[in-house]
Amino acid sequence: MxxxxxxxxxxxxxxxxxxxxxxxxxxxxxxxxxxxxxxxxxxxxxxxxxxxxxxxxxxxxxxxxxxxxxxxxxxxxQGDMGTSLRYNAPVAQVIASRAVNSLALMAIAWVASGVIGFLLGVLAGVRRGSLVDKLVKSYCFVLAASPTFWIGLLFLMVFAVGLGWFPLGFSVPVGKAAADVTLLDALHHIALPAITLSVVGVANVALHTREKTIDVMESDYVRFARARGMATWQVARCHGLRNLVLPAITLQFAQISEIFGGSVLVEQVFSYPGLGQAAVTAGLGGDVALLAGIALVSAALVFGGNLAANVLYGVVDPRMRRRGGAR
Known part of the structure; x- marks a missing residue:
């Protein structure tokens, strides 16, 4: 250890x-x-x-x-990340004030895209070649080929401008005092950026899960279970899901880097005050101290996600612990 x-x-x-x-x-x-x-x-x-x-x-x-x-x-x-020349404030203070918004946005999108993508991937893999499989693949291919900012602009025009269901941007209502902002206000403003980021992140998880599900459903032990008279979904639930846990963990934690990269564009489109928007402002203004601080924080998040995946491997699969101890 x-x-x-x-x-x-x-x-x-x-x-x-x-x-x-x-x-x-x-x-x-x-x-x-x-x-x-x-x-x-x-x-x-x-x-x-x-x-x-x-x-x-x-x-x-x-x-x-x-x-x-x-x-x-x-x-x-010595613990000093420098001073942001663009915001005229310590870098640590700027990052701390915006990290709450970004982490909330990324956490919602990370969980939602992982769960929805996993379910769609399993559904498409079990029903390989069916209409459901074709619809899921088409949905994922279209999303994978669509830029994140374009999806964000489309959602903004349809759901914010056209239908008026969501605000046009920002994390709180304009002109409202911070003390008067409620949790419902914050959720209303974060909803559309989180939906955009979740929809974009679904494609990768769903397609990889689909391929792994197909491999599992064509394995010998699944064929043996079917020969014993077990139904398709019973086989998938009792035998397939166990073998999809490790790949799902890998994909879920690998999504952290993609979610963070997508949040930069989403925050720009929706004028959402987070780390992504601050990084763009720092880059365009040559604020190297703030840009370096945000880069270090994002790298630490990605590293932590990969490390958590490695630790969970041993928790889910005891064989990984034995291999690690044998080295």
Whole structure:
């Protein structure tokens, strides 16, 4: 156990270093001028050279990449993630204020897409070649080929603009005091972004579960169970579901990275104040400290999901624990 913990701790540390280096490198190579992006072209043209030099120093323009990275990394080791120049607040504070919205959105979409995708995949796999199977595959193929932002815009036009069932955006009603916002208000605003993110995430889970279900239903032990007179759905429930648990766990936790990536686009479409929207704002404004902080948080979420999947393997399948102990 100590060796396993040490191994994963080293992997996590290397992942954090790699992500931070890549973020700083990409921002440095980006053609975005942070001063121009944040003060505007007109203000930049009328600005005095002294004021421009002052803003360049404030945004770190012209500072060598290694120097900026080492200064930021040394502060991070001491618990300081830096200051967001775009929001004029500590990065940790910006991330904490927006993480609640993003985590709630991603959690709802993660659970809903996993459950619905698993059920549709099992249904299509058991009824392979039927009309239900064709409908599920068509639904998944269309979704897999559709950009997330396009689905979001479509849902926004139909359900928010056309039917008026949901608000146009944001996480709370516009003009309403924070103290007066109720749980029902928050759920009403998060519903359409969560539905959009869930619908997009269903396709991958359903298609993979369908293929695994087909493999299980064509196995020898299922044929033997059918030869004993068991009905199709009885065989699937008693024998098939057990063998679909591990692949389902793998797909479910692998979905974390895809859900987070999709949330960036969904939050932009619905103007939902979360980490994804903050990441876009930081990228367009050259706010490297905030962008690096969000990248580290998202990488930690993905790493935690994969680690949880590995731990659950041993819980679900004791053979995995024996193999791990034999190494």
């Amino acid at each position: 100590a060796k396993y913990i040490l191994h994963n701790a080293l992997r996590f540390l290397l992942l954090m270093v790699a992500v931070s280096v890549v973020v700083f490198t990409l921002v440095s190579l980006s053609p975005v001028d942070p001063v121009q992006a944040n003060v505007g072209q007109a203000a930049l043209l009328s600005m005095s050279p002294e004021k421009r030099a002052q803003l360049d120093a404030y945004w770190g323009v012209g500072t060598p990449l290694p120097e900026r990275y080492l200064s930021w990394a040394s502060a991070l080791v």
